[in-house]
Amino acid sequence: MTTTTTELTGAGAAPDAAPAPSARRRSSGGGLGSYLLIRFLLIFPTVFILVTTVFVLMRLTGDPVTAALGGRLSGPQLAERVHAAGYDRPVLVQYGEYLRGIASGDFGTTISDNRPVTEVLTTYGAATLELAVYALLVAFVVGIPLGRLAAYFRDRWGDATLRVFAILCYATPVFFFGLLLKLVFSIWLGWLPVAGRASTGAEIQLQTLDGSTGFYLIDALRLGNSEVVADVLQHAVLPALALGLLTAGIFLRLVRTNVIGTLGMGYVEAARSRGVPERRLLRKHAYRPALIPIITVIGLQIAILLGGAVLTETTFEWKGLGFQLTEYLQARDFVAVQGIVVLLAVIVAVTNFIVDVLAALIDPRVRY
Amino acid sequence: MTSGSSSRRRIVATAGMAATALVLAACGGSDGDSGDSGSGSGGTLTIGTTDKVTTLDPAGSYDNGSFAVMNQVFPFLMNTPYGSPDVEPDIAESAEFTAPTEYTVTLKPGLKWANGNDLTSSDVKFTFDRQVAIADENGPSALLANLESTEAVDDTTVVFHLKAPNDQTFPQVLSSPVGPIVDEDVFSPTELTADQDIVDGKAFHGPYTISSYDFNNLVSYKAYPDYQGLLGKPKTGTVNVKYYADSSNLKLDVQEGNVDVAFRSLSATDIDDLRGNDKVKVVDGPGGEIRYIVFNFNTQPYGATTPEADPAKALAVRQAVADLIDREEIADQVYKGTYTPLYSFVPDGLTGATESLKGKYGDGQGGPDADKAAKALQAAGVTTPVELNLQYSNDHYGPSSGDEYALIKDQLEAGGLFKVNLQTTEWVQYSEQRTADTYPAYQLGWFPDYSDADNYLTPFFLTENFLSNHYDNKQVNDLILQQVTTPDPAARQALIEQIQDLVAGDLSTVPYLQGAQVAVTGTDVAGAEDTLDASFKFRYGALSKG
Numbered sequence: 001m002t003t004t005t006t007e008l009t010g011a012g013a014a015p016d017a018a019p020a021p022s023a024r025r026r027s028s029g030g031g032l033g034s035y036l037l038i039r040f041l042l043i044f045p046t047v048f049i050l051v052t053t054v055f056v057l058m059r060l061t062g063d064p065v066t067a068a069l070g071g072r073l074s075g076p077q078l079a080e081r082v083h084a085a086g087y088d089r090p091v092l093v094q095y096g097e098y099l100r101g102i103a104s105g106d107f108g109t110t111i112s113d114n115r116p117v118t119e120v121l122t123t124y125g126a127a128t129l130e131l132a133v134y135a136l137l138v139a140f141v142v143g144i145p146l147g148r149l150a151a152y153f154r155d156r157w158g159d160a161t162l163r164v165f166a167i168l169c170y171a172t173p174v175f176f177f178g179l180l181l182k183l184v185f186s187i188w189l190g191w192l193p194v195a196g197r198a199s200t201g202a203e204i205q206l207q208t209l210d211g212s213t214g215f216y217l218i219d220a221l222r223l224g225n226s227e228v229v230a231d232v233l234q235h236a237v238l239p240a241l242a243l244g245l246l247t248a249g250i251f252l253r254l255v256r257t258n259v260i261g262t263l264g265m266g267y268v269e270a271a272r273s274r275g276v277p278e279r280r281l282l283r284k285h286a287y288r289p290a291l292i293p294i295i296t297v298i299g300l301q302i303a304i305l306l307g308g309a310v311l312t313e314t315t316f317e318w319k320g321l322g323f324q325l326t327e328y329l330q331a332r333d334f335v336a337v338q339g340i341v342v343l344l345a346v347i348v349a350v351t352n353f354i355v356d357v358l359a360a361l362i363d364p365r366v367r368y
Numbered sequence: 369m370t371s372g373s374s375s376r377r378r379i380v381a382t383a384g385m386a387a388t389a390l391v392l393a394a395c396g397g398s399d400g401d402s403g404d405s406g407s408g409s410g411g412t413l414t415i416g417t418t419d420k421v422t423t424l425d426p427a428g429s430y431d432n433g434s435f436a437v438m439n440q441v442f443p444f445l446m447n448t449p450y451g452s453p454d455v456e457p458d459i460a461e462s463a464e465f466t467a468p469t470e471y472t473v474t475l476k477p478g479l480k481w482a483n484g485n486d487l488t489s490s491d492v493k494f495t496f497d498r499q500v501a502i503a504d505e506n507g508p509s510a511l512l513a514n515l516e517s518t519e520a521v522d523d524t525t526v527v528f529h530l531k532a533p534n535d536q537t538f539p540q541v542l543s544s545p546v547g548p549i550v551d552e553d554v555f556s557p558t559e560l561t562a563d564q565d566i567v568d569g570k571a572f573h574g575p576y577t578i579s580s581y582d583f584n585n586l587v588s589y590k591a592y593p594d595y596q597g598l599l600g601k602p603k604t605g606t607v608n609v610k611y612y613a614d615s616s617n618l619k620l621d622v623q624e625g626n627v628d629v630a631f632r633s634l635s636a637t638d639i640d641d642l643r644g645n646d647k648v649k650v651v652d653g654p655g656g657e658i659r660y661i662v663f664n665f666n667t668q669p670y671g672a673t674t675p676e677a678d679p680a681k682a683l684a685v686r687q688a689v690a691d692l693i694d695r696e697e698i699a700d701q702v703y704k705g706t707y708t709p710l711y712s713f714v715p716d717g718l719t720g721a722t723e724s725l726k727g728k729y730g731d732g733q734g735g736p737d738a739d740k741a742a743k744a745l746q747a748a749g750v751t752t753p754v755e756l757n758l759q760y761s762n763d764h765y766g767p768s769s770g771d772e773y774a775l776i777k778d779q780l781e782a783g784g785l786f787k788v789n790l791q792t793t794e795w796v797q798y799s800e801q802r803t804a805d806t807y808p809a810y811q812l813g814w815f816p817d818y819s820d821a822d823n824y825l826t827p828f829f830l831t832e833n834f835l836s837n838h839y840d841n842k843q844v845n846d847l848i849l850q851q852v853t854t855p856d857p858a859a860r861q862a863l864i865e866q867i868q869d870l871v872a873g874d875l876s877t878v879p880y881l882q883g884a885q886v887a888v889t890g891t892d893v894a895g896a897e898d899t900l901d902a903s904f905k906f907r908y909g910a911l912s913k914g
Contacts, residue, residue: 070796073505081505113422114560195617200414200608204588207580317613319585327613
């Protein structure tokens with residue numbers, strides 16, 4: 001977790017500042033359309049660079065077949081397998097083929113368990129997405145109100161306590177925090193399950209559902225069995241807290257800083273001089289504008305969440321992409337690793353685009 | 369004032385929601401993972417494991433996790449009954465050599481796959497033909513090296529034509545990972561078949577069928593009522609197997625009763641801890657895994673290609689190592705009893721196992737003897753301390769290898785007879801270098817392909833062996849070849865014992881540990897002791913609860 005103070009306060013909030021005349025002209029002249037087009041087109045070079053970087057990094061370790069099967073096959077068998085997979089061809093040829101495969105949705109076949117990588121991505125992607133949604137929910141529910149509270153108690157004990165809490169949230173390694181939660185809530189108190197996405201009985205019932213989405217909560221709701229819904233939620237609590245509080249700490253500090261910033265703005269001072277009560281000032285004039293930067297930070301947080309998901313999923317045996325990434329890394333299955341990392345990179349790139357769009361729609365200044 | 373109250377209420381409500389979610393979830397109670405749904409007439413049992421499935425297709429996997437599934441759902445021609453390492457006909461009525469190179473198997477009549485298809489000799493021929501045709505690198509087709517062809521004579525008769533005559537290990541091969549029979553209407557003849565196609569095709573005829581399958585997460589088995597094999601009707605109607613990545617999570621779940629049986633692989637420390645827990649039972653059985661030190665006869669101290677080459681001195685060095693190793697201490701201190709001392713080349717529990725090394729080396733009772741080691745070295749004129757480069761792999765035999773070899777180094781150096789240079793290498797490089805004469809002495813382990821003594825002799829002690837350690841004893845070589853083709857069980861056993869005695873004199877390897885099979889069960893679970901046998905197959909049908 002390396003988010004800097006600049007990032008936390010970077011978006012700033014100055015809704016009272018009048019746009020410059022030139023800016024107004026550009027805005028009214030179709031700036032949003034060209035901004036969105038440019039942002040959209042930027043996805044392609046971004047993804048291309050990411051895919052290339054992943055490919056190069058993976059190839060630096062040698063060919064994937066030798067990495068996975070070296071030591072298990074004899075020299076001739078290994079050479080035959082390397083040849084069959086085409087890893088003895090020039091790297092540029094392999095790279096071109098890899099790009100063509102990705103373009104057609106073919107990420108190759110895993111070496112360790114012989115599954116199409118696309119199947120791995122679709123099977124486990126839903127679990128990671130579900131966890132990310134839970135985590136974001138925790139981050140919003142915890143981070144935003146507490147940030148507002150911290151701003152309200154600015155420079156008092158309440159503020160100091162919340163700031164320390166925020167630092168602890170984003171400075172504590174997510175796996176350590178996960179273990180701590182397990183120790184307290186699963187082992188000492190026995191309240192919540194140790195690991196997994198659902199208990200055996202619930203999972204068996206979920207498997208009977210036609211057209212499973214892979215999102216356990218949605219599937220449990222479709223099943224219409226409240227016990228299964230409760231079971232799925234129980235299993236989600238600790239992983240969601242472990243991952244969500246990481247982001248909640250950042251949101252807390254961001255909201256606090258921005259609320260305090262907007263409270264000092266001219267338009268707020270004007271409202272204050274008109275006799276608007278402090279709490280109303282905070283709620284109506286300072287709080288809502290201070291939330292805008294949260295949108296932009298979500299883009300950054302998605303990358304952090306996905307990184308954190310690898311550790312959280314492993315700690316809680318939440319069988320998503322992060323968990324599988326660890327498993328494939330241990331098996332030295334770099335075909336699978338490459339596919340998962342590329343998908344995660346694409347998710348981050350696309351999410352950032354969506355966030356840019358939202359930010360541009362909400363705050364016209366962003367377009368410039 | 370109104371807005372202030374509203375704001376406070378929202379804050380309180382938000383905090384309340386988070387807390388309520390936690391409390392509600394907690395109050396919902398973790399009611400266990402024992403899976404009460406879908407119970408069959410014989411009840412439900414949940415098993416936890418850290419093993420992984422590679423594929424359900426027998427042509428594409430050769431690992432414990434995949435074979436564990438196959439043992440429950442696929443039929444074998446030959447199989448091991450509970451409590452025995454020796455094979456008997458499974459779905460076969462009879463199986464015998466009808467000519468030196470013909471092994472004839474007659475199937476029981478009226479066999480059916482779970483999908484209703486007839487299970488006939490045509491399926492058997494298809495099974496072995498596709499194993500040979502696919503020959504997947506991850507698969508076990510190499511075990512069919514002696515198979516020339518398979519012939520389906522009629523619906524129930526199959527003849528295996530062998531290359532070498534009277535191969536007494538062939539019946540065992542039929543019970544090994546290459547042996548599961550598959551449905552020719554479901555499996556592809558030329559490539560691996562996807563797990564889901566196998567499950568959807570209900571291509572099962574074992575004690576169980578798979579009723580739901582979530583790859584390496586949860587597999588649900590239901591007893592197959594038309595199973596006609598050796599193992600009989602399962603004691604439990606529904607078995608769920610939950611796959612864990614982290615053995616500590618498995619330990620917690622078996623401890624809390626969320627799983628009924630934990631089998632493979634809790635850590636030695638966890639098992640030791642659970643032995644003192646009243647909520648669970650720890651059941652031990654013989655294991656097929658062995659650990660041993662290999663000597664390279666060319667590069668070990670005084671080896672054939674060293675400047676000071678001297679076969680007598682080289683033998684004395686190996687003897688001294690065998691005298692000094694304290695197996696009991698390694699098993700207890702490093703592995704907390706999850707491994708047991710091994711004093712021979714064929715592990716305890718298998719037909720033909722002896723303890724050839726026990727009386728010959730150390731104190732004669734299994735303990736070390738430094739004086740005896742010193743005398744052996746002195747008698748051969750070896751200058752002490754002997755400098756020995758000892759290599760082990762840090763990533764292939766579990767996290768305890770470092771402790772294991774640190775202890776071995778201590779034991780060898782304790783009396784000042786050896787100066788051990790302990791070195792470690794990552795497995796990929798290790799496996800290349802060990803056969804390139806790089807390591808004078810090194811660690812290896814072995815999991816058997818099937819539960820026959822030959823599987824611990826032929827790969828190691830023939831002149832051309834997989835160790836590539838330049839061990840060459842013509843008498844041993846000939847006896848190994850002889851025992852493989854000796855039909856009389858008693859005569860064959862005598863030969864196997866003689867081979868072990870001879871190799872104990874040569875010390876091509878020094879075996880020192882045998883892995884135990886350990887299952888941890890709830891106190892209300894029975895039957896684990898019946899299936900933790902020298903077949904090294906964990907059969908769920910033996911387990912019952914309540």
